[in-house]
Amino acid sequence: MRDAYHDSLDAITDELVSMSRLVATMMHRASVALLEADREKAEAVIESDVEIDSINQEVELAATELIALQQPVATDLRMVLASMRISTTLERMGDLAQHVAKTARMRYPDSAVPSNVAEQFREMATVADRMGAKMAEVLGSKDLELAREIEADDDRMDALHRQVLDILLSQEPGPVNQAVDVTLLNRYYERYADHVVSVARRVIYLVIGERSRT
Amino acid sequence: MRDAYHDSLDAITDELVSMSRLVATMMHRASVALLEADREKAEAVIESDVEIDSINQEVELAATELIALQQPVATDLRMVLASMRISTTLERMGDLAQHVAKTARMRYPDSAVPSNVAEQFREMATVADRMGAKMAEVLGSKDLELAREIEADDDRMDALHRQVLDILLSQEPGPVNQAVDVTLLNRYYERYADHVVSVARRVIYLVIGERSRT
Numbered sequence: 001m002r003d004a005y006h007d008s009l010d011a012i013t014d015e016l017v018s019m020s021r022l023v024a025t026m027m028h029r030a031s032v033a034l035l036e037a038d039r040e041k042a043e044a045v046i047e048s049d050v051e052i053d054s055i056n057q058e059v060e061l062a063a064t065e066l067i068a069l070q071q072p073v074a075t076d077l078r079m080v081l082a083s084m085r086i087s088t089t090l091e092r093m094g095d096l097a098q099h100v101a102k103t104a105r106m107r108y109p110d111s112a113v114p115s116n117v118a119e120q121f122r123e124m125a126t127v128a129d130r131m132g133a134k135m136a137e138v139l140g141s142k143d144l145e146l147a148r149e150i151e152a153d154d155d156r157m158d159a160l161h162r163q164v165l166d167i168l169l170s171q172e173p174g175p176v177n178q179a180v181d182v183t184l185l186n187r188y189y190e191r192y193a194d195h196v197v198s199v200a201r202r203v204i205y206l207v208i209g210e211r212s213r214t
Numbered sequence: 215m216r217d218a219y220h221d222s223l224d225a226i227t228d229e230l231v232s233m234s235r236l237v238a239t240m241m242h243r244a245s246v247a248l249l250e251a252d253r254e255k256a257e258a259v260i261e262s263d264v265e266i267d268s269i270n271q272e273v274e275l276a277a278t279e280l281i282a283l284q285q286p287v288a289t290d291l292r293m294v295l296a297s298m299r300i301s302t303t304l305e306r307m308g309d310l311a312q313h314v315a316k317t318a319r320m321r322y323p324d325s326a327v328p329s330n331v332a333e334q335f336r337e338m339a340t341v342a343d344r345m346g347a348k349m350a351e352v353l354g355s356k357d358l359e360l361a362r363e364i365e366a367d368d369d370r371m372d373a374l375h376r377q378v379l380d381i382l383l384s385q386e387p388g389p390v391n392q393a394v395d396v397t398l399l400n401r402y403y404e405r406y407a408d409h410v411v412s413v414a415r416r417v418i419y420l421v422i423g424e425r426s427r428t
Binding site for chain 1 (some may be wrong): 295302383390391397
């Protein structure tokens with residue numbers, strides 16, 4: 001029974017790893033769509049959101065079945081429940097990538113990012129890519145050191161978020177749609193990074209919980 | 215064993231009902247804080263967010279214990295898992311109420327809502343109150359008709375959200391901080407309503423799932 005449990009949990013973990021890679025790719029493409037006003041990439045992101053939603057439903061189903069059939073307790077149960085939560089978080093991250101892509105598409109052929117904050121958004125995109133790659137790696141390897149690095153990346157994202165807001169608030173009144181776009185985009189990147197942190201923290205909590213038991 | 219399960223599940227449902235009432239009160243106070251520039255109410259909302267976070271953790275713990283000890287399957291298991299998800303959603307709604315309150319506090323003694331969209335925000339606040347009250351009622355009573363009304367309320371919220379955006383985009387460039395505030399507040403109310411819909415849908419899905427089983 002323990003083996004069947006671990007096989008099923010491994011299958012769920014594999015799904016989470018591929019889901020997280022897909023989400024990271026979506027956000028990367030959304031950023032390219034945004035920064036280079038690339039409409040095809042924007043469309044690709046918007047289309048792949050259904051894929052994320054469907055993997056999320058599969059994970060929910062697989063985790064529910066695993067609990068019903070294997071009746072795990074203690075750390076084993078916490079692991080399955082954490083997988084469900086991580087899947088929900090990844091689904092939200094996919095939504096955020098989609099929001100970024102939709103904003104890019106709406107302004108096409110212009111860029112939704114005005115030049116006075118372009119540098120900050122380019123770095124936010126880089127930080128989001130880095131965080132997404134680390135998250136996928138952490139989900140597979142349970143590497144605690146890497147999981148902890150994610151907090152530092154998030155600090156950088158928060159600093160950039162603040163910078164964009166400061167630039168926005170200090171500028172002369174300009175086109176309102178630009179202010180609206182920048183405000184929302186700024187929030188999407190910040191929320192995306194917050195979600196990566198929450199995934200990393202769940203992994204850290206589980207690994208440490210499991211260790212302290214053995 | 216079945217009775218122990220139902221007792222525990224009832225206790226969790228009671229927690230969800232009081233949590234949802236607290237969230238609805240927070241959002242109501244946040245709206246008053248926003249529309250009447252009432253700093254005390256804003257502070258009260260910001261303080262009560264820790265309470266929501268702690269109830270959420272209690273629900274998570276109680277649900278995990280319930281699964282470990284009673285090992286429910288099928289609909290019983292889906293009910294417990296749904297309670298955990300609803301609790302997470304309520305926690306997010308508390309965060310949104312807190313964001314509204316923080317925006318109100320930041321602009322105090324001014325109002326963060328400019329007069330040209332005040333009417334829309336007043337109605338958004340009313341719709342949010344109505345939706346919050348219905349959600350608490352639905353969680354306790356599992357009243358499907360009421361749960362379905364929530365979709366219509368959400369349509370109204372979406373229409374108001376759109377109106378605010380239209381007004382914002384059609385106005386002459388003005389103070390950028392106002393555009394930023396209105397953009398984010400508009401999003402907070404819309405997201406809050408989306409969360410109410412997701413709670414209502416979970417309840418509908420569970421009640422119909424249970425019925426189709428009997």
